[in-house]
Amino acid sequence: MGSLSRCCNRRGWMATLFPVLLVGMDAATIAALQAHMPSRQTFTARYPSTLPMHSLTTCLESLSLERRNSMDQYRHVSWLDLSQQQAQQDGDLDDFDHDSISMPLYPLGAVYLPTNHTVNHTLINVEPQNIQMAQDLLHEAFVLDSKQHRIVTDPANRPKFCVVLRAMDTGRIASVGTVMSIVEAEKQFHYGTEDIARIRLTCHAEQLMKICHVENGDGWSAKRLMKSQEYLRASVRPFLLPTSKTATENAKNIQEQLSELSKDWMTVKTMYQLDLGSGGFPPGTISKLGDAIQEVNIGARKDGICQGSEDSLEKTFWTFAQEWQSVCYTLRQGQQSLLSAERNELMVEAACAKGGPLKLPIHMEDLEPQDRQQIQRLEGKAQQRHIELGMDPILDFQALISLPNIQYCAEWLHFLVKRERQRLENIVAVQYSK
Ligand SMILES: *[C@@H]1O[C@H](CO)[C@@H](O)[C@H](O)[C@H]1NC(C)=O
Numbered sequence: 001m002g003s004l005s006r007c008c009n010r011r012g013w014m015a016t017l018f019p020v021l022l023v024g025m026d027a028a029t030i031a032a033l034q035a036h037m038p039s040r041q042t043f044t045a046r047y048p049s050t051l052p053m054h055s056l057t058t059c060l061e062s063l064s065l066e067r068r069n070s071m072d073q074y075r076h077v078s079w080l081d082l083s084q085q086q087a088q089q090d091g092d093l094d095d096f097d098h099d100s101i102s103m104p105l106y107p108l109g110a111v112y113l114p115t116n117h118t119v120n121h122t123l124i125n126v127e128p129q130n131i132q133m134a135q136d137l138l139h140e141a142f143v144l145d146s147k148q149h150r151i152v153t154d155p156a157n158r159p160k161f162c163v164v165l166r167a168m169d170t171g172r173i174a175s176v177g178t179v180m181s182i183v184e185a186e187k188q189f190h191y192g193t194e195d196i197a198r199i200r201l202t203c204h205a206e207q208l209m210k211i212c213h214v215e216n217g218d219g220w221s222a223k224r225l226m227k228s229q230e231y232l233r234a235s236v237r238p239f240l241l242p243t244s245k246t247a248t249e250n251a252k253n254i255q256e257q258l259s260e261l262s263k264d265w266m267t268v269k270t271m272y273q274l275d276l277g278s279g280g281f282p283p284g285t286i287s288k289l290g291d292a293i294q295e296v297n298i299g300a301r302k303d304g305i306c307q308g309s310e311d312s313l314e315k316t317f318w319t320f321a322q323e324w325q326s327v328c329y330t331l332r333q334g335q336q337s338l339l340s341a342e343r344n345e346l347m348v349e350a351a352c353a354k355g356g357p358l359k360l361p362i363h364m365e366d367l368e369p370q371d372r373q374q375i376q377r378l379e380g381k382a383q384q385r386h387i388e389l390g391m392d393p394i395l396d397f398q399a400l401i402s403l404p405n406i407q408y409c410a411e412w413l414h415f416l417v418k419r420e421r422q423r424l425e426n427i428v429a430v431q432y433s434k
C-alpha cells in the first residue's frame with residue numbers, strides 16, 4: 001500500500017487505472033462553445049447541491065419552467081403532483097372520466113417516444129415496487145410460470161404500463177407519458193434462492209398518454225424509501241389526437257418540415273464525421289457518432305414511404321426523433337464518462353493526500369470538506385456544460401411528446417437539429433477566424 005500512495009499523484013499510474021483520463025479537455029473549444037450559447041447561468045447556485053450532480057441530467061422542473069421564457073414549445077410541458085388533491089386543483093377535472101383507463105404508472109428519469117415495434121427498450125427493475133408491478137402484470141396476462149425465467153408474451157395480449165418523466169428537483173411527474181407493452185421478461189434470482197433480484201423487461205413504447213390523475217400517490221416518496229411493494233396507478237387517456245386540418249394538408253406540411261430537417265440532419269452528420277465539436281468528449285466519440293447516424297434523404301424521394309398518408313409520415317417522424325434522441329444520449333454519455341474520470345482522479349488524489357492505506361471505492365463523506373467542495377464544483381461545471389451544449393435527451397423530448405399535434409412535433413425536431421447544426425457551424429467559424 002505504501003508504494004501505491006507514493007506514486008499516487010503520477011499521471012502514468014492514473015492513466016493505467018483510468019485510461020480515459022489522458023484525454024485533455026479542449027479548453028479553447030469549450031470557451032468558443034460557451035460564448036455562443038444563450039443564457040449562461042450559474043447552475044450550481046440555483047439548484048441545491050444535494051442533487052447527485054455526477055449523473056448529468058436535465059430532468060428538472062425548474063429548468064423546464066426557465067426554458068418557457070425562450071421556447072414556446074415548453075409551454076406545453078406541465079407537471080402533476082403525485083397526490084390526488086393537488087392534481088384536482090390543477091384543473092383538468094373533466095378529463096377524469098371520459099375515455100380514461102387505469103394503468104400502473106412508472107415514474108423515471110427518461111422520456112420514451114412512441115416508436116412501437118421498431119425499437120426494443122430495456123427496463124431493469126430492481127426496486128421492490130417495480131418488481132411487484134412487473135409480476136402482477138405478467139400474472140394478469142397469464143404468462144407467468146413461476147419456474148420460467150424468460151417469458152415471451154403473446155403479441156395480442158401484451159401487459160401494459162405507463163412510463164412518465166419524474167422531475168428530480170420537485171418529485172412531480174410530467175402530464176404526458178408513454179404506454180409500454182411488455183414483449184419479453186426475464187427474472188433473475190438472488191443466488192441460491194427463489195427471491196427475485198431483478199426483472200428485466202423488453203418493451204415497446206406504443207403510444208402517448210395524458211395522465212389524468214394518480215390514484216394512490218399520497219405518501220409515495222415515503223413508501224418508496226420504505227421499500228414498499230405498492231406501485232403507483234394512474235388514470236390515463238390517449239394523447240396526440242388528430243388535428244382539425246384535413247389529413248392531406250397536414251401530410252404536406254409535415255413532409256415539408258421533414259424534408260428541411262433531413263438537410264440539416266445530413267449536415268450535422270457530415271460535421272460530426274469531420275470530428276467537429278469533439279472537445280469535451282472522449283476521443284472518437286463524435287466521429288464515430290457521425291458514422292453511425294442514419295442517413296435520411298426525404299426531399300429527394302418522389303414516391304417513397306414519405307409521400308404517403310399522415311400515418312406513415314408519423315411513423316417516419318418518430319423514427320427520426322428516436323434517432324435524434326439517441327444522438328443526444330450518446331453525447332451525454334461522452335460528457336458523463338469524462339466527468340466520472342475527472343471525478344475519480346480528484347477523489348483518488350484527495351484520498352491519497354490524507355495518507356494511510358487507500359480504500360476503494362472512495363466515498364465523498366471520507367474526504368476533507370475542501371476536497372468535497374472541489375468535487376462538487378467539478379460536478380456543477382459539468383452539469384452546466386451539459387445543459388449549455390443544448391443536446392438534451394430528456395426535457396427537449398418531453399417538450400416534443402407534449403406538443404398537441406404531429407406537425408408541431410416536426411417543427412420542433414427540425415428546430416433541435418438546426419440548432420445543433422448552427423452550434424457546429426459556430427465552432428467552425430471560430431476556428432477559421434483564428
Ligand atoms: C425485440 O425483441 C424481441 C424479443 O427478444 C425480438 O424478437 C425482436 O426481433 C426485437 N426487435 C427489435 C426491433 O430489435
Ligand SMILES: *[C@@H]1O[C@H](CO)[C@@H](O)[C@H](O)[C@H]1NC(C)=O
Pocket residue numbers: 116117206207
Ligand atoms: C403497434 O404495433 C403493433 C404491431 O406490432 C400494432 O398492432 C399496434 O396497433 C401498434 N400500436 C399503435 C398504438 O400504433
